[in-house]
Amino acid sequence: MTYSSAAIKAFSALGDATRRDIFQRLASGPSAVGDLAKGLPITRPAVSQHLRVLKEAQLVTESSEGTRHIYRIDPRGIAAMREWLDAHWAKSLDAFKNFADAEFETENTIQKEKDK
Amino acid sequence: MSIAPIVHSTTVKAPPARAFELFTKHMGKWWGVGQTLGQSPHRDMVVEPHRGGKWFEIDANGKELRWGTVAAWEPGSKLLLHWQINSKFAFDPDFSTDVEITFVAAKDGGTVIRLEHRNLERFGAGSQKLVGMLDTGWIGHLGAVKNYIDAQN
Numbered sequence: 001m002t003y004s005s006a007a008i009k010a011f012s013a014l015g016d017a018t019r020r021d022i023f024q025r026l027a028s029g030p031s032a033v034g035d036l037a038k039g040l041p042i043t044r045p046a047v048s049q050h051l052r053v054l055k056e057a058q059l060v061t062e063s064s065e066g067t068r069h070i071y072r073i074d075p076r077g078i079a080a081m082r083e084w085l086d087a088h089w090a091k092s093l094d095a096f097k098n099f100a101d102a103e104f105e106t107e108n109t110i111q112k113e114k115d116k
Numbered sequence: 117m118s119i120a121p122i123v124h125s126t127t128v129k130a131p132p133a134r135a136f137e138l139f140t141k142h143m144g145k146w147w148g149v150g151q152t153l154g155q156s157p158h159r160d161m162v163v164e165p166h167r168g169g170k171w172f173e174i175d176a177n178g179k180e181l182r183w184g185t186v187a188a189w190e191p192g193s194k195l196l197l198h199w200q201i202n203s204k205f206a207f208d209p210d211f212s213t214d215v216e217i218t219f220v221a222a223k224d225g226g227t228v229i230r231l232e233h234r235n236l237e238r239f240g241a242g243s244q245k246l247v248g249m250l251d252t253g254w255i256g257h258l259g260a261v262k263n264y265i266d267a268q269n
Contacts, residue, residue, distance in 0.1 A: 082120075089233060099146035
């Protein structure tokens with residue numbers, strides 16, 4: 001079994017006790033940098049630095065709400081699954097349309113022949 | 117945490133009652149070859165025509181592989197399927213997401229079909245598992261977390 005670079009990054013990112021703490025705090029809900037810093041014995045810039053590492057490891061994602069940067073757990077696995085399903089359903093509905101329209105045309109033609 | 121549902125729609129020439137029938141009764145005919153769990157090409161995709169019915173494929177070897185459950189059966193208007201294939205592409209009776217397909221009459225006599233696959237955040241139960249592993253102590257669980265992360269890649 002080989003480990004992907006994403007997995008290795010996730011490991012090294014979570015190898016640090018403070019980052020594990022931050023990651024666990026975000027697991028209970030999204031949070032802004034300032035709010036995270038309040039509960040930790042480190043400075044706000046230090047929290048930002050840790051968040052940057054977690055983000056690079058695809059463990060958390062960042063979004064902006066006004067001037068606040070909100071961090072939340074990156075739903076690893078969900079994004080890939082959603083992408084697969086999205087493509088799956090798009091293809092499936094196209095295939096259904098082709099099938100259903102062809103069936104309906106055939107049924108109509110047969111009906112018209114009968115009506116003649 | 118919530119993930120945006122997947123929504124797709126299409127318009128077919130058949131009226132709602134017939135479109136519903138073609139969608140459900142003949143799913144095996146239009147379902148993509150290879151878009152199944154078992155030996156390809158599949159023989160059929162079966163949607164049992166009642167609430168509580170099973171939704172399953174019959175693979176090339178005749179083996180039945182379950183996809184989910186029929187949660188609502190309203191011919192000509194609505195089909196609600198419980199998609200019970202988890203992120204590891206295995207049927208899991210304790211896992212369920214909703215696939216709702218509605219059939220609405222179009223002006224020209226055809227049907228507008230809208231498909232919505234929702235509750236996608238449930239695919240991420242694994243993230244909570246990772247957090248749980250951290251809660252019980254990092255050291256000693258590295259192997260389990262490695263397996264978890266591998267499964268996601």
